[in-house]
Amino acid sequence: MIYLDHSATTPMDPEVFKAMKPYFIDSFGNASTLYTLGREGRKAMEAAREQVASLIGADTKEIIFTSGGTESDNIAIKGTAYKFRNNGNHIITSTIEHPAVNETCKYLEKNGFKVTYLPVYNDGIVKVSDIKEAITDKTILITVMHANNEIGTIQPIVEIGALAREKGIYFHTDAVQTVGKIPVNVKEMNIDMLSLSAHKIYGPKGIGALYIRNGVRVEPIIHGGGHEKGIRPGTENIPGIVGLGKACSIAEENLTKDMEKLTILRDKLINTVLEQVDDSYLNGHRTKRLPNNANFRFTAVEGESLILTLDSMGIASSTGSACSSTKLQPSHVLLSIGLKEVEAHGSLRISLGHENTEEDVDYLINAIKEVIAKLRKMSPLWCGSGI
């Protein structure tokens, strides 16, 4: 099998698993206890906190461990909303956020908050001038993702952060798709809160972190013992935390090398497909995109058939078509960049990982050519190139 769906999840690095292993059975202590066994766990947790902080240029005191990207997003957004509801009830976000942000904003709308969903235009990028115009004296939070999980577009985070800082508004970014893949530095990027997740960077599922800049306050959304400064109570998942830390340190070590390798593979894939497959298009910005992301659309092809046929050829990939997975609506991201529903149905997302080779990409290109030709032959929508 050739795995090309790394934006959905990644295989766990064996080195990560090796680092985690002792903390399941031998060193199982509760990190809140005073005896040696507990201290061992606590020491491992604090070492992991340093590894996470180092990858994003944060201080260790600014890292809160959570159960993943979804929980980090929820704490940042609801936590700010609840803490500052007396200062204002307005939140600014984009139309292409991950459901962990999008649905949280929608929930807050049902509970007295007002949310502005900014457009992203055809290239999938938010305009900083739109944010500027949307800000009111009631705005308490701007949350815009660093890079999109479907179309890979990278947002002007530095400028958004600078604007938020100037206006005294908190700025949160969902960086689940960028941390460990492209350089992220929370200080240089003017970020107040940042979400990250281990399983998108060869770590275990069910563990992540929220960076909260020193001095930024949020209201906890769950309550319990005082773990993680009371912001995320609950006995710490030490094996998961150790795995997240290890995944971060491996990612930091290989960042430049992986970026260069993936960019070359991505560009070969994009250029060859656009050149050799009739009526194929790229979704999202050509260059302001993740080094591992390509998102195509093919006229008169249905995404689900495309994914299943590629699967039968040993390729794991993804689509924004409604018929795929369990969703009823086509991808809100693809609709937000101006695609018609029928166009959104013909999309294919390829997300590469560092274990992919040029042979994988060549095999994929040939498979795409073959499958598109085959599906179009059967499609009632296809009347030849140029429709």
Ligand SMILES: *Cc1c(COP(=O)(O)O)cnc(C)c1O
């Ligand atoms: C995967 C993903 C999440 C959710 O992270 P989990 O750890 O799976 O909860 C949030 N945001 C983005 C952009 C993602 O890609």
